[in-house]
Amino acid sequence: MIRKTLTAAALLLGLALPASAQQLAKDVFGSFRSPSQGPAVSIGNYSQGCGQGFVQMPDSGPSWQSMRLSRDRHWGHPVMIDFLVGLSRAAQQAGWQGLYIGDISQPRGGPMTSGHASHQLGLDADIWMLPPASLSLSPQQRENLSSVSVVANRGTALSGNWTGGHMSIMRAAARDPRVERIFVDPVAKVAMCQMETGNRDWLRKIRPINNHDYHFHVRLNCPPGSMCQTPVPIPAGDGCADAQEWVNIRIDPSRARPSTPDPNYRHPRTYRMADLPAQCSTVASAP
Numbered sequence: 001m002i003r004k005t006l007t008a009a010a011l012l013l014g015l016a017l018p019a020s021a022q023q024l025a026k027d028v029f030g031s032f033r034s035p036s037q038g039p040a041v042s043i044g045n046y047s048q049g050c051g052q053g054f055v056q057m058p059d060s061g062p063s064w065q066s067m068r069l070s071r072d073r074h075w076g077h078p079v080m081i082d083f084l085v086g087l088s089r090a091a092q093q094a095g096w097q098g099l100y101i102g103d104i105s106q107p108r109g110g111p112m113t114s115g116h117a118s119h120q121l122g123l124d125a126d127i128w129m130l131p132p133a134s135l136s137l138s139p140q141q142r143e144n145l146s147s148v149s150v151v152a153n154r155g156t157a158l159s160g161n162w163t164g165g166h167m168s169i170m171r172a173a174a175r176d177p178r179v180e181r182i183f184v185d186p187v188a189k190v191a192m193c194q195m196e197t198g199n200r201d202w203l204r205k206i207r208p209i210n211n212h213d214y215h216f217h218v219r220l221n222c223p224p225g226s227m228c229q230t231p232v233p234i235p236a237g238d239g240c241a242d243a244q245e246w247v248n249i250r251i252d253p254s255r256a257r258p259s260t261p262d263p264n265y266r267h268p269r270t271y272r273m274a275d276l277p278a279q280c281s282t283v284a285s286a287p
Helices: 002-016 018-022 025-029 078-093 139-144 164-174 186-195 201-205 240-251 279-285
Strands: 041-045 048-052 064-066 099-101 124-128 179-184 206-208 215-220
Touching (some): 048 279, 078 215, 164 179, 179 201, 201 206, 206 240
Parallel strands (some): 064 099
Antiparallel strands (some): 179 215
16 A cells, blocks of 8 residues: 555656656755655665655664764664664673664655765664763764774774674674675674684675775665665675685785776766656655
8 A cells, every 4th residue: 555655646746746856866855854754665775765754763772872963864764773772782782882873864765965875765774883982972972973993904904993792793783684784894794704603694694895994884674565676685605705805905906806887877966856766756745
């Protein structure tokens, strides 16, 4: 019923407001300060979509604090909010006070005015590598405090900021069936591959990527009732050799294979409303 209602309304809206399709989606979705009403639905692709019925991660809780409140990017599908609360409790079991939670999504998802290409469905969240020293930070302190990098030596080795708690928290996240994959610096992945002496199945969800040494990025599977595009499947195996090769290339760039940029690639900040799923026009026009 949700799918039919959204689709029909979106088609009508598209006919009634053709000019809106030419608006930059980042300006439309970046302007909202409240979610659209209705059941929670994630729509489209992690990097090309939107969401209805999102809820806000509370600014503070017994095991977490939301950071950079001024960005207003702590909205997500209720499944994501529930996941983060649970993971913050797992962080306490790992010896941390809890978690500092970074960006999730805008109130109605969609492309952002700055930063991320993804985080559009309320199913992505950044979690700081900095173990909390306090869960009573003021809003201003949360603007000024910075996370820490777990990588050193020009991206080829762990820094002194790495702890066993980082691995415990990411392992707990990866073992949650709601998690689709986790992005983190390849040095951290290699370290976890070397440290794991038990069941290694969870390592498959840990995917190496650059610029993820100050935080790790959790992505959830599409929740029941949502309308997400199917992501590219994770390759078979634990992915440890692949992560090691990322590090090897950092040490010796000549090992890198030549690559050709995709001439058709567009950053989501260039998307017009017409580039998003039709249902996103309904989300944008809803009260």
